[in-house]
Every structure is written in structure tokens, then in C-alpha cells.
Amino acid sequence: MRRKCFIVGPTASGKSAVAAELAHLLGSSVINADAYQVYQGLETISAAPEESELARAPHELFSFVPAQQEWDAHQHRQAALPLLSSADAPPAVITGGSGLYIKFLSHGPSDLPQSDPQIRRELDQLDLTDLVERLRQLDPIAAETTDPHNRRYLTRNIEISLLSGRPVSELNDKSWKPELQAGTLGFYLEWERDELVKRIEQRTHQMLSAGAIEEVAALQSPSATCAKAIGVTQIQAYLKGEISREKCAELITIATRQYAKRQRTWFRRESQWLSAIPISSDSSPATIAQKIADSL
RNA sequence: GGCCCAGUAGCUCAGUUGGUAGAGCGGGGGAUUGAAAAUCCCUGUGUCGGCGGUUCGAAUCCGUCCUGGGCCA
Numbered sequence: 001m002r003r004k005c006f007i008v009g010p011t012a013s014g015k016s017a018v019a020a021e022l023a024h025l026l027g028s029s030v031i032n033a034d035a036y037q038v039y040q041g042l043e044t045i046s047a048a049p050e051e052s053e054l055a056r057a058p059h060e061l062f063s064f065v066p067a068q069q070e071w072d073a074h075q076h077r078q079a080a081l082p083l084l085s086s087a088d089a090p091p092a093v094i095t096g097g098s099g100l101y102i103k104f105l106s107h108g109p110s111d112l113p114q115s116d117p118q119i120r121r122e123l124d125q126l127d128l129t130d131l132v133e134r135l136r137q138l139d140p141i142a143a144e145t146t147d148p149h150n151r152r153y154l155t156r157n158i159e160i161s162l163l164s165g166r167p168v169s170e171l172n173d174k175s176w177k178p179e180l181q182a183g184t185l186g187f188y189l190e191w192e193r194d195e196l197v198k199r200i201e202q203r204t205h206q207m208l209s210a211g212a213i214e215e216v217a218a219l220q221s222p223s224a225t226c227a228k229a230i231g232v233t234q235i236q237a238y239l240k241g242e243i244s245r246e247k248c249a250e251l252i253t254i255a256t257r258q259y260a261k262r263q264r265t266w267f268r269r270e271s272q273w274l275s276a277i278p279i280s281s282d283s284s285p286a287t288i289a290q291k292i293a294d295s296l
Numbered sequence: 297g298g299c300c301c302a303g304u305a306g307c308u309c310a311g312u313u314g315g316u317a318g319a320g321c322g323g324g325g326g327a328u329u330g331a332a333a334a335u336c337c338c339u340g341u342g343u344c345g346g347c348g349g350u351u352c353g354a355a356u357c358c359g360u361c362c363u364g365g366g367c368c369a
Contacts, residue, residue: 011333036333046333074330096339100332107328120331147327150336156329172329223331235359254322259333 002084007190008267009189010260011097012199016049016283019095021289022056026090031083032061033096033105036229041067044212045231045290074114077104077215099266108177112164123155136157139167186274187292188267198259230255
């Protein structure tokens, strides 16, 4: 298997630029591990790599899924595996902000059944107490350990039990298969909190004036996942005249900040295999990339 | 100048006939195995504008002053 170098961090941390530089230095390519940069027609809002970055090195798995389609971590892993097979290629640079997508590539996921739209549609009709009851019938242990308020997790656990015909608690041993091998490294771009908040604010305004509004206006019946991208509902509200442009920017900034916080929490937990790289406004992507390349 | 309304957590506001305060949002922390930019959990001591007074006890009543807003001159 090909060696892997993960570049992760919260949104607006400058991952794309560092990844592009690093791939350039290594004569390699950048592989996307971001749940929203996979979509077509969402480039601005998802902060997909810019022209200059795309020109720096080949980019894989970016902007290739129609916005009307659903995509998920498992499909993404399947799509990425062929790109990671040749052992003699230079290390692949994998980057993105979606912890789950990263984890699916850094570790082998458990062998569980895939999602089933039909089952989900049916379960969506039930209310929380019914979902909890349903799970209890299928798997009392899982019902005990699953947050009874978390619709997503309840649904997925019921789905797994139904599809496999066995209780989830038997199938999911909660221990990831360590896929990390020698030569695989992960780097976390670590910003000082206030500085990242400033960057998020600036980037939001930049996005709005760089086509984000037109992009959302042009979205034709996006998939449920796609419609959940930060910025979509806020810009739609602005387009309908429900909120001002300033309010829209404020709401997007807040949502992005909260997202960055969740990312921080996720990656903190992954710190066993991720080394933190302190980064600030005076560090250039090229310098960071060089530093990483030297440590490989 | 006179009258009226408002002044309670970073923000928006609740606080029933007086028993020293509580929600939402924001913020902070956490969870996270095929929807993950999703979904969910935990976390609220603040001179109740200031100063006096009444009372066993006042954010709640009285007086006065300050700051916003409105109406009348």
C-alpha cells in the first residue's frame, strides 16, 4: 500500500494550501477527505482548493459528486482505495476537515452493512420514543448505550441490526482496525483560537463576495446532505429576503466557528497519531509544507 | 421643563399578590465506525442601573438620582 500523509485541521486553517505545496514537493497528488468538497457546485461555499492550488499538483476526489446525490464516508473510502494501492508511488497527501472521512482512510472501519435509504425513510417517520423502543427490541444492549435523543445514532443502529440480522452490539466492537503503517503520518494545523476565529470571519465575507450567493441560488434540488452545508440555509434565507446580508454573514460565521470547535474536539482525540504543527498568520504554506516534507 | 415606558448573565428577554433570580442565543467542555459542515450530551453567582427608605426579608413597594426611548410643551 502507498504511504500516506494526512494534513488535517479545523476549517479555515489553510489545509488546502499546505497540502498542495506538499504534494508539489513530493511529486505526488492531493486526495480529498472532506465531505463537502466532493460536491460539484459547492466549491465556493465548501472552500474547495483554488485554481492556483489545483495547478500546484494533481487533485483527486474533489468536486466530482453531483449536488443532487448522496455521498458518505464508506463510498469515499471505496473511491480512495484504488488511489492508494501502488506501493512505489510517492506518499499520498490526504487532506480534509471531516474527521470521519479521515478516520475511514487512516483506520479500517468495522465490517458493517451500508446505509439503506428505504429503511431510513421508514425510520424517519417514527418519533424518538418509537426509535428507542425499536432498537430495544432488536438490541437491548445498544439501546442502553445509545443516546436516546440522538436520532441519527438510533437510526443507524437499528439499520445495522435489521440489515445484518444481528444485534449491533455484537458486530461493532468499537475498536478500529489500525491501518496506520510505517511511513504514514498525520499533521494537525493548530491555530491560536482567536486568530482562527478572525480568519473564519474574513473568509465568510470573502466567500459571500466571491460567488457563494450565486452558487447557492444555482443549486438545483440538492441532496439532503448537500443542503446541510454551512451557508446553504443562511444564504437561502438572505435570498428570500428574510435576513440582511450582514445577518447572513454573521450566522455563517457562527456556524463555522462552532464547526471548527467540533473539529478541534475530534482531532484532539486523534492526537495519538497526529502531530500538531503550530501555525499562525506569519507562517507560509510553503514553509509548513517544507517542514513536513523534511520529516517524512 | 412636564408626563410615560424601559434599565436583570456577553446578547435578547422571563420573573406570578415582597421570601436574595431563570430561559433562549452566544461562549466553554465532551461524544462521534457508511447522512458527519451532520447528530447529540454536559455547562448559567449575575453590584437584578446607583443611593437612600419601608420591611424579619425587595429585582419586586416608596423616594431620589443616572442612562436610553417615546409623548406633551
